[in-house]
Amino acid sequence: MSQNTPSKLEKMLKAGHQAVTSECGPPRGSDPEAIKEKAQLIKDHVDAINITDNQTSVTRLCSLASCIHLKLAGLEPILQMVTRDRNRIALQSDILGAASFDIHNLLCLSGDHQSFGDCAQGQNVHDLDSMQLIQTVRHMRDEGKFLGGDEIKRPPRMFVGAAANPFADPYEIRVPRLAKKVAAGVEFIQTQCIFNLDKFEQWLNEARDRGLLEKVYILAGLTPLKSAGMAKYMKNRVPGMDVPDEVVQRIAGVPKEKQAEEGIQMCIESIQRLKGVDGVHGFHIMAIEWEEKVPEIVESAGLYPRPKLD
Amino acid sequence: MIVANGKPLEEIIAAVKDRQKILVAGCNECVTVCEVGGTKEVGILASALRLHFLNQGIKAEVGETTLQRQCDREYLVQARETVEPYDIVVSIACGVGCQFMAEEFSTQPVVPGVDTMFMGGALERGVWSERCQGCGTCLLAKTGGICPVSRCAKRVLNGPCGGSTKGKCEISKDVDCAWQLIIDRLKALGRLDDYETLMPIKDWSTDRAGGPRKRIKEEVAS
Incomplete structure (x- = not known):
C-alpha cells in the first residue's frame, strides 16, 4: 500500500505490523524536561507518542511545543488538536507550524467542555468540529490548499487520525459515526479506553460488515487500572466510559497493595485477546500518569521488540 | 421570545443610588411573557426600591411605566413626556429594549434591571429553555x-x-x-x-x- 506521508506510524501500519502508541500529558508549567522524561521512558516500546491538548480543559504547556520537543529528541509525536480553543485560522496555522517541524501525525478531536477545567468562565470556539478538522487537514495535505482556496507552499504531510468511542450513547450511531469519520478522510482511529471487550468486538464486527475496517486502521485504546477506586471512578464518573461490573469486581477482589499489579495484568490480557482480532491494527496505551508501566505492558503482551523500519 | 432574568436588587440599588427620581420601565412583549419585565414586575421592582429608600430614610420618587415595545422607536417617542422628568431609567425590557431606550433618551442614564439570556420558549409555567x-x-x-x-x-x-x-x-x-x-x-x-x-x-x-x-x-x- 502506498505511503501518503512520511509518518512512521503510517509506515508501521502499512507494513502490516501491529502498531503501539502511547500518550503523554504536558506539564502545568514551562519546564520541558517533564515531557521529555516521560517520552524517554516509553520511546523504545512505542512507535509514536500522542501529546494531549489541554486535556480535561486544564491549561497546560501546549501540545504543539511539546511535540516539537519530542521531534527534536528524535521521537515520533502525534499532535492532538482540539477544536475547542482555536478557530480555523489558528487550526490551519498550527498545522503548518507542526508541519514546519516535520510532525507527521495529527489526531483531530473536539475536546472536553471547558466547564471541566480551570477556565470554566472562558469561551469555547468550535468554529469547526472534529470531523471538519479531519476534512481540513486532508484538504490542506491532498489539495495543497487552505480552506480559503489559496495555495499552500510546502503543504503539510500528516497522517490523519481521530478518536472513536464504541461505548458512548447512542449506540446505534456508533458505527455510522465511524463511517462518517472515514468519509471525512480519517486514516487511523485510536479508541476510547476499552474495558468491555465484548462490546468493542461487537462494534468492530458491525464496522467490518460495513466494509469500514478496510479503509481505516483501528488502534484499540487500553488503560491499565491502578486501583479499584479508579475502576469505580471511571465507571461512574467519566462520561462515555463502559467499565463492566466484572472488571470492577476483579480488581476489587485482590488486596489493595496488589491492585495495581492486577490492573496491569488485566491490561495485558486485554491486549493478548485483541491481538488476534481481525481489524485491530495495534494498541494505544493510555497509562494515565503511569507512563513508566508502558514498557512492562508492551513486553508482557508480546509486542516487544518493536519492528524496525527501513 | 427573548428570555431574561431579573438582576439582584442590590445591583439595581447600586446603579440608582444618589438619584431622586427613578423610573422603572417595563415592556409588554417577550419579558412580559417570561414574567420578568411586564407591568406586574415593574410594580414589584418599584415597590422594592421604595421600601429600600424608606428604610434608609432616603427621599426618592420611584415611577412606573410599561411600554408596548421598548425595541420600537414609535412607542419610545410616545413615552417622552413620561420619561423626561426622571433622573434615571431602570429598563426591565431585554437588552434590545434597554439600548433603544438609551438611544432615544440620549441625555438620561438608562440602566438594565434584567440580564438578557437567550431566545427560547416556555417548557412549562416558570421554565424557559433556549432554542436559537x-x-x-x-x-x-x-x-x-x-x-x-x-x-x-x-x-x-x-x-x-x-x-x-x-x-x-x-x-x-x-x-x-x-x-x-x-x-x-x-x-x-x-x-x-x-x-x-x-x-x-x-x-x-x-x-x-x-x-x-x-x-x-x-x-x-x-
Whole structure:
C-alpha cells in the first residue's frame, strides 16, 4: 500500500505490523524536561507518542511545543488538536507550524467542555468540529490548499487520525459515526479506553460488515487500572466510559497493595485477546500518569521488540 | 421570545443610588411573557426600591411605566413626556429594549434591571429553555428540527461528541444531548440515513462573528 506521508506510524501500519502508541500529558508549567522524561521512558516500546491538548480543559504547556520537543529528541509525536480553543485560522496555522517541524501525525478531536477545567468562565470556539478538522487537514495535505482556496507552499504531510468511542450513547450511531469519520478522510482511529471487550468486538464486527475496517486502521485504546477506586471512578464518573461490573469486581477482589499489579495484568490480557482480532491494527496505551508501566505492558503482551523500519 | 432574568436588587440599588427620581420601565412583549419585565414586575421592582429608600430614610420618587415595545422607536417617542422628568431609567425590557431606550433618551442614564439570556420558549409555567442563537443560516431542515448550534454545548455540527451519556450532555445531567434528540427525531421521521451526511464547515459570517448585523427589507425601508 502506498505511503501518503512520511509518518512512521503510517509506515508501521502499512507494513502490516501491529502498531503501539502511547500518550503523554504536558506539564502545568514551562519546564520541558517533564515531557521529555516521560517520552524517554516509553520511546523504545512505542512507535509514536500522542501529546494531549489541554486535556480535561486544564491549561497546560501546549501540545504543539511539546511535540516539537519530542521531534527534536528524535521521537515520533502525534499532535492532538482540539477544536475547542482555536478557530480555523489558528487550526490551519498550527498545522503548518507542526508541519514546519516535520510532525507527521495529527489526531483531530473536539475536546472536553471547558466547564471541566480551570477556565470554566472562558469561551469555547468550535468554529469547526472534529470531523471538519479531519476534512481540513486532508484538504490542506491532498489539495495543497487552505480552506480559503489559496495555495499552500510546502503543504503539510500528516497522517490523519481521530478518536472513536464504541461505548458512548447512542449506540446505534456508533458505527455510522465511524463511517462518517472515514468519509471525512480519517486514516487511523485510536479508541476510547476499552474495558468491555465484548462490546468493542461487537462494534468492530458491525464496522467490518460495513466494509469500514478496510479503509481505516483501528488502534484499540487500553488503560491499565491502578486501583479499584479508579475502576469505580471511571465507571461512574467519566462520561462515555463502559467499565463492566466484572472488571470492577476483579480488581476489587485482590488486596489493595496488589491492585495495581492486577490492573496491569488485566491490561495485558486485554491486549493478548485483541491481538488476534481481525481489524485491530495495534494498541494505544493510555497509562494515565503511569507512563513508566508502558514498557512492562508492551513486553508482557508480546509486542516487544518493536519492528524496525527501513 | 427573548428570555431574561431579573438582576439582584442590590445591583439595581447600586446603579440608582444618589438619584431622586427613578423610573422603572417595563415592556409588554417577550419579558412580559417570561414574567420578568411586564407591568406586574415593574410594580414589584418599584415597590422594592421604595421600601429600600424608606428604610434608609432616603427621599426618592420611584415611577412606573410599561411600554408596548421598548425595541420600537414609535412607542419610545410616545413615552417622552413620561420619561423626561426622571433622573434615571431602570429598563426591565431585554437588552434590545434597554439600548433603544438609551438611544432615544440620549441625555438620561438608562440602566438594565434584567440580564438578557437567550431566545427560547416556555417548557412549562416558570421554565424557559433556549432554542436559537440567531446564527443567520438556519440548519434545522438538516437536523430534524433540532438546533445543534444553540442546544449542543460545543455546537458540534457532526455530533454527538464522546461525552453523550444516556441522552444527556457531559456538562450536566440536566442538559439533554442535542445530538441524541436529533438522532431520535431523525429515526421518528424515518430519516436516520441522513445522519451520515457530513455537515459541511459552516459559514459563521452570518453569525455574531461577522460583526453587528442589520436586515433591510428594501420594499418598505425608506
